[in-house]
Amino acid sequence: MIIDYAALAPEIVIAAAACVVLLADFALRAQTRVLTAWIGFAAVVLAFVLTLPLMGSGPRTTLSGMFVVDDFAVVMKLFFLGVAAFVIWVSIPPMRGHRYEAEFVFLLLCSVLGTMLMPSSRDLLMLFIALELVSVPAFVIAGLRKLNPRSNEAALKFFLFGVLSAGIFVYGISLVYGFTATTSLTKIGEQLMGVRTAEPILLIGIVFIVAAFGFKVSAVPFHFWAPDTYEGAPTPLAAFLSVASKAAGFVGLLVILLVGFPWLSYFWGPLLGAIAIATMVVGNVVALRQRHLVRLLAYSSIGHAGYMLIPIALIGPHSGELTGSNAAVVRSLVIYLFVYAVMNLGAFAVAIGVSKQYPTLLIRDIAGLGRRAPLPALALAAFMISLGGIPPFAGWFAKFAVFTSAFEAGSTLGVVLAVAMVVNSVISLYYYIGVVRVMYLSDPEDEGTVSFPRPVTVAVAAALVGVIVLGVYPEPFARLADAARLVIE
Secondary structure, three states: OOOOOOHHHHHHHHHHHHHHHHHHHHHHHHOOHHHHHHHHHHHHHHHHHHHHHHOOOOEEEEEOOOOEEEEEHHHHHHHHHHHHHHHHHHHHHOOOOOOOHHHHHHHHHHHHHHHHHHHOOEEEHHHHHHHHHHHHHHHHHOOOOOOOOHHHHHHHHHHHHHHHHHHHHHHHHHHHHHHHHOOEEHHHHHOOOOOOOHHHHHHHHHHHHHHHHHHHHOOOOOHHHHHHHHHHOHHHHHHHHHHHHHHHHHHHHHHHHHHHHHHHHHHHHHHHHHHHHHHHHHHHHHHHHOHHHHHHHHHHHHHHHHHHHHHHHOOOOOOOOOOOOHHHHHHHHHHHHHHHHHHHHHHHHHHHHHHOOOOOHHHHHOHHHHHHOOOHHHHHHHHHHHHHOOOOOOOOHHHHHHHHHHHHHHHHHHHHHHHHHHHHHHHHHHHHHHHHHHHHOOOOOOOOOOOOOOOHHHHHHHHHHHHHHHHHOOOHHHHHHOOOOOOOO
């Protein structure tokens, strides 16, 4: 077996950095343990630099065809590394001096490694490894605040649902393997090419696989773990789960269905469409009743999961080359993931800054924030408006891309999903604008200023610039999404 080390270089760097951080934890004193965060940050930046030359170099296959680096994989790896750099950066102030600061960085790097494996995986077993590598470290991070009952509850719920989803995924793989005698997605796709009716046992296997990824993306009815986990876990982990972990689930689901089972889209397409509508409705309606900022963002994240399921539900049969509506599906999902990451990470960064003075993170804690911390309040208002899809901020562009791809699909399902997306976007405006109203129109319980740590302020400002630039001039970013071509051999 020939190994392409250049193609694997970013993953090797992250794995090596995780080991270095673990060893450094034994050598450093509590006062200097913050260096582990900088080691992790530097490793992520180095991996980002090593990933850039892989763009446009053509598909590179290694590990006996289980691992493919194409332009789609490169773009998504850059995405995951960018999210990881942001999360490590904003985690430095709240984790400084924490007993498990080094463990947090080590586990986060392990989870990042799993996200990077996801877009390159072309085998069900490799996808399972990637999925578990994303999830298992997050189980531990969720419970790092051992003396906090909410943290313990978050870790336990996350673990139980995670183990259940892993078992469901393995069972689904076993059913697919029993029917096709292979776990290679490319070979499965070749076997099923042109198939119009499939054996029930194969369809059941697909249902189990979809259910496992439904947990990862917190889609209804697999979403119950998300609000409690986001609330009880360290806020930087909640930011990572809501963006990178969720995106990894969508990427894995896209690869499985687009490479292995496109000819069975007549079966799983309507199923995913129904899940998308239910996820949008539940996420947005329940968010209306939330009084905790992170829980509101959790249900908002569930609602956005419904929007991101729309392109995947509209995948159609193909014979190897992605053209027309299938190419638009990949493009719209990439656009939505990037835009969602900028605005959601920005919102969580503001929450991290507020939590320094108000650990409860209730929405009433940000009353009068417009006077007490003008820049973070302005940024949070922009993020909320962007999440609602209102121009000129970036959210409108992401929703427009998904809306357009739904109509380009030329099916009744596409029209229904597009209408459901518009209706739910209108519903979501109520609670997004409600947060802005509290910041600017409600009187605070105390009139003191809210000070943000400098790294958090820098991160908030960067995210604010991002949502403005992507909203006003999205053309360069759209070209990047066009270049993210998923190769099917």
